[in-house]
Amino acid sequence: MALLPGLTACGNEPGVVLGSKANAEVVTGAEAQCSSGNRPYFGDTHLHTALSPDAGLAGTKLGLDEAYRFARGETVTSNSGQKAALKRPLDFLVVADHSENLGLAQGLEASNPELLKSSLGQELHDMLKAGKGREAFYLLVQWMAKGSEALVSNDAYLTSVWQMNNTVAERYNNPGMFTSLIGYEWTSQPSGGNLHRVVIFRDDKSVTDKILPFSAFDSEDAEDLWNFMAAYEQQTGGRVLAIPHNGNLSSGTMFLPRHQKSGMSIDADYARMRQRFEPLIEVTQAKGTGETHPLLSPEDEFADFNIVDNSNLGGFKPTTPEMFPYEYARAALRRGLKLEQELGVNPFKFGMVGSTDSHSSLPSTAEDGWWGKSPALEPSPERWKDVLIKSSKDASLDLTALQLGASGLAGVWASGNTRTALWDAMARKEVFGTSGTRMTVRMYGGYDYTGADIKAADWAKAACAKGVPMGGDLAAAAEGQVPTFLVQARKDPDGANLDRIQVVKGWLDAAGKTHEQVFDVSWSDADKRPRGANGKVPSVGSSVNEREATYTNDIGATTLTAHWSDPSFDPSQKAFYYVRVMEIPTPTWLAYDRKNFNLHDEMPAKAPYTSQERAYTSPIWYNPS
Numbered sequence: 196m197a198l199l200p201g202l203t204a205c206g207n208e209p210g211v212v213l214g215s216k217a218n219a220e221v222v223t224g225a226e227a228q229c230s231s232g233n234r235p236y237f238g239d240t241h242l243h244t245a246l247s248p249d250a251g252l253a254g255t256k257l258g259l260d261e262a263y264r265f266a267r268g269e270t271v272t273s274n275s276g277q278k279a280a281l282k283r284p285l286d287f288l289v290v291a292d293h294s295e296n297l298g299l300a301q302g303l304e305a306s307n308p309e310l311l312k313s314s315l316g317q318e319l320h321d322m323l324k325a326g327k328g329r330e331a332f333y334l335l336v337q338w339m340a341k342g343s344e345a346l347v348s349n350d351a352y353l354t355s356v357w358q359m360n361n362t363v364a365e366r367y368n369n370p371g372m373f374t375s376l377i378g379y380e381w382t383s384q385p386s387g388g389n390l391h392r393v394v395i396f397r398d399d400k401s402v403t404d405k406i407l408p409f410s411a412f413d414s415e416d417a418e419d420l421w422n423f424m425a426a427y428e429q430q431t432g433g434r435v436l437a438i439p440h441n442g443n444l445s446s447g448t449m450f451l452p453r454h455q456k457s458g459m460s461i462d463a464d465y466a467r468m469r470q471r472f473e474p475l476i477e478v479t480q481a482k483g484t485g486e487t488h489p490l491l492s493p494e495d496e497f498a499d500f501n502i503v504d505n506s507n508l509g510g511f512k513p514t515t516p517e518m519f520p521y522e523y524a525r526a527a528l529r530r531g532l533k534l535e536q537e538l539g540v541n542p543f544k545f546g547m548v549g550s551t552d553s554h555s556s557l558p559s560t561a562e563d564g565w566w567g568k569s570p571a572l573e574p575s576p577e578r579w580k581d582v583l584i585k586s587s588k589d590a591s592l593d594l595t596a597l598q599l600g601a602s603g604l605a606g607v608w609a610s611g612n613t614r615t616a617l618w619d620a621m622a623r624k625e626v627f628g629t630s631g632t633r634m635t636v637r638m639y640g641g642y643d644y645t646g647a648d649i650k651a652a653d654w655a656k657a658a659c660a661k662g663v664p665m666g667g668d669l670a671a672a673a674e675g676q677v678p679t680f681l682v683q684a685r686k687d688p689d690g691a692n693l694d695r696i697q698v699v700k701g702w703l704d705a706a707g708k709t710h711e712q713v714f715d716v717s718w719s720d721a722d723k724r725p726r727g728a729n730g731k732v733p734s735v736g737s738s739v740n741e742r743e744a745t746y747t748n749d750i751g752a753t754t755l756t757a758h759w760s761d762p763s764f765d766p767s768q769k770a771f772y773y774v775r776v777m778e779i780p781t782p783t784w785l786a787y788d789r790k791n792f793n794l795h796d797e798m799p800a801k802a803p804y805t806s807q808e809r810a811y812t813s814p815i816w817y818n819p820s
Contacts, residue, residue, distance in 0.1 A: 233608045233625075233655070235635045236617060238287035239266070239558040240438060240605050241380070241393050241477060241550035246356065247292040248347075250554035251300025252323060252332040254570035257556035259360065262290055263367035263375060265557055274555055274570035282561060282689065283633070286612050287374035289550075290360065291393040293382045294408035295339065296347045298356045300328075309349060316346050329571070333585050336509045340387045345412040353407055361400040368399075370613045379408045381437070383415040387511030388446035390417060390439070390455075392473070393550075394424070397434035397618040405431055416455045421468045436622055438475045438548065441485035442527075446507040447518025450527035450543060452534060466534065466542035474666075475621055478524050478547040478628045478811050479603035481568040482583075482594065486547075486775075486811060487525040490516055495713050496731070497697075497777065500809065501600040501630065510586025510593055528814060529701045529709035532769045535818070536703060546624030546666045546813030547773070549603020549631070560631030563744070565601040565784040572596060576792040579785060579802075597802055601784045602630045606810070608637065608664070624666025624813040632808040633687040636696075638665040638774045640815040642676040646758040649681045665773070666813040671820065672766040678817060682716070682757040684776040684810070692751025694719060694735040694777040694807065698759060702770040713775075716759040719752035737780040741804040744782040744790040751779040766819055773814040780805050 244262050245255045254274060261271045268284030302310045303320045310316040315338060322331040347353065357379075364375040378395040396403050409423040424435045442449030452461050478486050483503030492498040504514050520526045524547060531543030551558045555573065557566040567573045571581045579596050586592035606627040609620040620626060627636050637655060641662020648654055648661075655664075658681050663669060669678055686693050695718035701711045715732040718724070724733040738747040761772070786804040789795055 233610050236286035236607045236609055236612055237604050237633055238285045238289070238374070238607070238617075239550050239553075240289040240376075240378070240395065240548060241291050241440075241480065241552045242266075242288060242556070242558045243292055243380070243552070243554040244290060244556045245300060246298050246360070247380075247554060248296040248299035249293065249332050249335060250569070252319070252328045252335060253554065254328050255555050256570075259290060259363040262556040262558070263288060263363070267367070267373050271557075273557060273566065273573050275573045275575070277573065279557055279566055281559060282564060284373070285558065287376060287607075287617055288558065289376045289378040289393065289395055290364065291378050291380040292360065294379045294410035295382050295412055296345060297353060297408075299347050302347065310346055313346060333587075336584060337587055339382070339411075340384050340509050340511060345410070348412075350407065357407060358400075358404050361403050365400045368614070371611065374612050374614055374617055376614055376618065377403045381409060381411060381420050383411040383417065384508050385415050386446065387507040387509040388448040389442070389444040389508040390415070390448060392417065392420060392437040392439050393477070394420075394435060394437050395618065395621070397614060398431070399614070402431050402433045418455065418465065418468065421472045424472050425468075434618065434622070435472075436475070436618070437473050438477050439473060440477050440552070441480055441483055442476075442522040442524075443483045443485045443503055443514075444506070444508040445522055446512065446514065447521040450521045450530065452530065452542075461534070461538070461542060463538045463540050466538050466540035469542040470540060470544050473545060474624050475546045475548055475626060475813075476524060477550055477603075479549040479600075479630050480552040481599050481602055482552060483598070484600070484602065484630065485523050487523050488519045491519050491523055491526050492711065492713075497775070497807070497809075500806070501602065503594070503598045506586060506592035506594070509584055510588060512588070513592060525699065525701065525711060528771050529711060532701065532703040532771065533707060533709055535769065536707070541816075544816065546621075546626050547628045547811045548605035548607075548621075548626050549628030549811075550605055551603065560601050560604055562601050562631070562782060562784045563787045568599060572599070574788070576788075576794060579788060579794070579798055597785070597799070600630065600806075604629045604631055604633065606635065625664050627665070627810050627812045629810040630808045632690050632778060632810065634684060634690065634693065634776060634778065634808075634810050636682065636684040636774060636776045636810045636812055638812045638815065639663065639681045640667070640669050640678055640772065642669075642672065642679060644679045644681050644758060649683065649756045649758050654681065654683070663815060665815055667815055669815060669817045671818065672764075676766070677760050677764045678772070679758065679760040680772060680815070682759070682774050684755045686751075686753045686778070691746065691778040691781045691808065692719065692748045692753060693755050694751055694779050695732060696755050696757050697775045697777070698757075698772055699775055700761065700770060700772050702765075702768045704768060712763070714759070717755045717757035719750070719755065735779050737805065739780050739782055739805045741782065741786050742790070742795065744786040746779070746781050748779070769819065770817040771814040772817075774812040776810045778808040780807050
């Protein structure tokens with residue numbers, strides 16, 4: 196099928212076909228849970244290239260080839276003309292370009308007559324040709340939130356772009372070395388409420404070529420997306436899952452217990468569909484971290500991390516405290532326990548990953564080597580002043596560079612670096628998300644663990660034989676049994692030492708009310724900083740020199756382990772447990788920019804120049820029934 200003129204401007208010309216180095220033995224399916232060959236793989240499940248309409252309008256010139264080459268560790272020329280490379284390659288990548296108006300910028304650049312038939316297409320075209328791509332991007336964001344019709348609606352064109360996407364993914368998929376999972380983003384944002392999902396296929400091009408991506412122009416309702424996914428599996432024999440974005444820009448709609456269309460309370464069928472097709476959520480990315488909020492977790496001293504809570508996506512309306520319970524993961528996990536008691540099924544039974552949501556084809560998370568979220572946020576003395584998304588209502592609702600974090604990454608415990616092994620691990624929730632660090636963390640739950648188990652050479656295999664990994668379900672406790680957890684965390688080999696391991700517990704009491712508690716279960720220099728009278732572990736301290744953007748690993752630990760039993764366990768109460776691991780404080784990308792560009796007299800004194808990077812595991816659930 197012919198492409199729209201100008202499509203090849205993305206730089207997606209045929210490249211070198213990579214040789215296959217498939218693992219000889221890759222274990223997939225349920226049996227992979229206890230595979231002794233499981234190891235952590237790091238990747239990004241949420242990257243945009245120039246084919247995404249917002250990215251293309253905002254100045255992204257790099258396409259699919261550059262995205263994969265950069266992710267594999269090759270040097271590419273960035274959108275701003277700089278040489279760009281990762282310090283360490285990723286293990287896998289999902290290019291998740293928006294299905295809505297896929298390839299729009301390239302068609303406008305080529306003055307495609309189909310796009311110029313509408314007044315909006317003509318306006319965007321004229322702005323782009325006048326060098327006002329950012330303004331065109333802002334206009335597109337406002338227009339998308341109104342639920343308007345598609346500009347790019349020619350099926351032949353969309354088919355050609357989608358199949359090109361799949362072809363390039365195949366070209367770079369190198370089993371055992373680097374995995375390219377085929378996917379896209381469904382971009383529903385009614386009235387600016389971010390309900391976006393990344394859709395990821397287990398299958399190769401021979402299967403994914405049979406469909407066109409379902410878009411928000413088809414429906415803005417997630418239930419319709421799930422129906423599309425179910426039909427895909429039934430008709431092709433393939434497998435597919437979706438990962439909702441961080442909910443902090445959703446206007447309190449990401450984790451509502453109501454049907455999106457009717458507003459009626461959700462039922463068991465809804466809960467089953469959501470649990471089936473959305474096993475994971477994106478807990479952290481550049482536009483904020485969605486674990487919890489200080490107002491939701493006032494007893495959690497580390498709840499105030501990378502909080503972006505001033506508005507929804509596009510700055511259409513301010514976020515209010517009443518919205519927070521329906522935007523953050525921990526609150527949703529708690530609500531899931533209550534809904535499971537009412538419906539028999541938990542709609543919010545999800546694992547957690549992080550990813551970048553970069554719109555520059557450059558998936559990076561290193562604070563001292565962050566290539567930004569968009570071309571305007573590539574390294575420069577001016578990027579800290581940038582407004583990523585300008586509100587049409589009120590400047591206080593803008594999303595600014597100072598709010599952004601160099602986040603995040605998806606960690607997947609899989610038996611091999613292949614599509615099937617990685618996708619299966621995601622489906623069973625044996626994953627963790629980080630704010631960009633490559634620390635590793637693993638968690639198991641059971642009833643028969645001892646302190647010696649965590650010290651064994653092949654502790655994870657033995658732990659799995661007696662229990663379940665993160666993402667799993669504990670069997671109902673027999674009389675006298677108490678859930679016990681084994682956790683191991685290792686520092687990023689090129690990063691900061693570890694501060695502590697925490698277990699976050701949520702439970703449902705007999706009165707139907709949910710609760711939460713954060714337990715410090717292992718920490719560095721425990722002999723030098725015992726718990727205080729309030730039960731809290733003292734701060735690890737800080738070695739950060741913000742002015743020089745340096746730190747030392749003189750504090751913290753390289754590895755932490757925990758063998759912890761729940762001291763408040765009630766066998767009659769539903770509960771979940773997940774692990775949060777904290778690094779020692781380190782400089783942020785803003786601190787490095789201030790130092791590298793000598794901006795000490797220009798940048799604001801109270802910007803976030805120090806933070807504690809962290810990781811979140813998928814939960815383990817306990818259900819007495």
